[in-house]
Amino acid sequence: MTKPDKALQSKASGESPDSNGVASDSAPEPSDADAGSKPSPGLYIVATPIGNLRDITLRALDTLRSADLIACEDTRVTARLLAAHGLRTPMTAYHDHNAARVRPRLLRRLAAGETIALVSDAGTPLVSDPGYRLVRDAIEADIPVTAVPGASALLSALAIAGLPTDRFLFAGFLPSRDAARRRTLEDLADVGATLVFFESAQRLARSLRAMADVLGPREATVARELTKRFEESRRGALDALAAHYAGAGPPKGEVVVVVGPPDAAAPTHDDAAVDAMLRDALAAGSVKDAAAAVAAQTGRSRKALYQRALTLRRAAPDPGTP
Numbered sequence: 130m131t132k133p134d135k136a137l138q139s140k141a142s143g144e145s146p147d148s149n150g151v152a153s154d155s156a157p158e159p160s161d162a163d164a165g166s167k168p169s170p171g172l173y174i175v176a177t178p179i180g181n182l183r184d185i186t187l188r189a190l191d192t193l194r195s196a197d198l199i200a201c202e203d204t205r206v207t208a209r210l211l212a213a214h215g216l217r218t219p220m221t222a223y224h225d226h227n228a229a230r231v232r233p234r235l236l237r238r239l240a241a242g243e244t245i246a247l248v249s250d251a252g253t254p255l256v257s258d259p260g261y262r263l264v265r266d267a268i269e270a271d272i273p274v275t276a277v278p279g280a281s282a283l284l285s286a287l288a289i290a291g292l293p294t295d296r297f298l299f300a301g302f303l304p305s306r307d308a309a310r311r312r313t314l315e316d317l318a319d320v321g322a323t324l325v326f327f328e329s330a331q332r333l334a335r336s337l338r339a340m341a342d343v344l345g346p347r348e349a350t351v352a353r354e355l356t357k358r359f360e361e362s363r364r365g366a367l368d369a370l371a372a373h374y375a376g377a378g379p380p381k382g383e384v385v386v387v388v389g390p391p392d393a394a395a396p397t398h399d400d401a402a403v404d405a406m407l408r409d410a411l412a413a414g415s416v417k418d419a420a421a422a423v424a425a426q427t428g429r430s431r432k433a434l435y436q437r438a439l440t441l442r443r444a445a446p447d448p449g450t451p
Contacts, residue, residue: 166191166195167195167244168191168192168195168196168244168275169244169273170239170242170243170244170273171239171244171245171267171272171273171274171275172239172245172247172263172264172267172272172273172274172275173192173196173244173245173246173247173274173275173276173277174247174253174254174255174260174264174274174275174276174277175189175192175193175246175247175248175254175277175279176189176252176253176254176277176278176279176280176281177189177207177210177248177249177250177251177252177279177280178210178251178252178279178280178356179251179252179280179281179282179285179355179356179383180251180354180355180356180357180360180383181356181357182210182213182214184279184280184356185210185214185279185280186277186278186279188277189277189279190214190216192244192246192277193211193214193216193218193246193248194216194218195218195244196218196244196245196246197218197219197238197243197244197245198218198219198220198221198235198238198243198244198245198246199211199218199219199220199221199245199246199247199248200220200221200222200223200231200235200245200246200247200248200263201220201221201222201223201248201250202222202223202224202248202249202250202254202258202259203222203224203250204220204221204222206250206251207220207248207250208220218246221235223235223247223259223260223263224259225259228259228262228263232262232263232266235263236263236266236267236270236272239267239270239272240270240272246277247260247263247264251280251282251383252280252281252282252283253278253279253280253281253283256281256282256283256299257301257302257327280356282327282355282383282385283299283325283327283385285352285355285356285385286325286350286352286355286385286387287323287325287387289350289352289362290323290350290352290362290364290387291350291364292323292348292349292350292387292388292389292390293322293323293389293390294323296321296322296323296390297322297323297324297325298317298320298322298323298324298325299325300313300317300324300325300326301326301327302326302327302328302329303326303328303332303336303339305332307335307339310335310336310339311339311342311343311431312432314339314340314343314344314431315343315430315431315432316432317344318343318344318345318391318424318429318430318431318432319391319429319430319433320390321390321391322390323387323388323389323390324344324387324388324390325385325386325387325388326385326386326387326388327383327384327385327386328384328385328386329384330353330379330380330381330382330384331379333351333374333379333380333384333386334371334374334375334379336386337349337351337367337370337371337374337386338368338371338375340367340371340386340388341366341367341368341370341371341425342421342424342425342431343421343424343431344367344388345391345424345425345426345427345429346366346367346368346425347366347367347388347389347390347391347392348364348365348366348367348388348389349364349365349366349367349370349386349387349388349389350362350363350364350386350387351363351364351370351374351380351384351385351386352384352385352386352387353380353381353382353383353384353385354381354382354383355383355385357382359381359382361380367388398426398427398429403423403427403429403434403437404437404441406423406426406427407419407420407423407434407437407438407441408441408445410422410423410438411438411441411442411445416435416438416439416442417435419434419438420432420434420435420437420438423438
């Protein structure tokens, strides 16, 4: 493309070319110039407050005010938000239980050129909330999908945890059953990143104990009631946090758990040393207990240690053999 062609293209897109015909970003973007006007037709993924009603952006309010329809996880929850900001936009319920029936209706309205805002009860939609299939189907139908960013419990907890943020994995809610919870944690044990979980208050102590057993001695933060009046962050080792909540009982409010990555600075154990530790542990207990004990000492995957302990036990000579 020649320079004059690029200059013409820049002018058409609202950008200002410099003296060499190269586009610059000095001109305001169309989204800035059109603030307060009705958004273009399409699906808008709108973040809402996670507790403090003032944690909503001006752009989000403009979008909710101007939309033809708001698709809500729970219309009662969204109604309180709209009332607080004097908005009267029509709403419809869209959640896991009615999605198959409601989604085609929403897609037909979008295809007809309407503007629909998708919101969850709190925070950014699609993060442990319904909405993925609607977004996917809208994209497949060539309907524009736009994010209107804002509050997020995931990012808020990560920001205040005091743990590495350069690499993290959001794992959502752990399974409610103990065995499934431990299997999930075993799959995550070797991930070299900070782990972030949502958890219910009732299951918090059990989940922290499972994390301590499977992930080993890691630092963690339990953040609850983020952005609300009684916001609290408790930091410490996983086993200490598990003991605290086991004694104190379930806390009130929504909970996010942030767990630090495997400690690269911790003492390393080569395979021979780990095998020796497993043999010692097997002499005193079961394969399961040996794997758990060595995982806590080394930070290695409990699942991998279990398989290695099985191999060592099978290869061990029978004590009754002369």
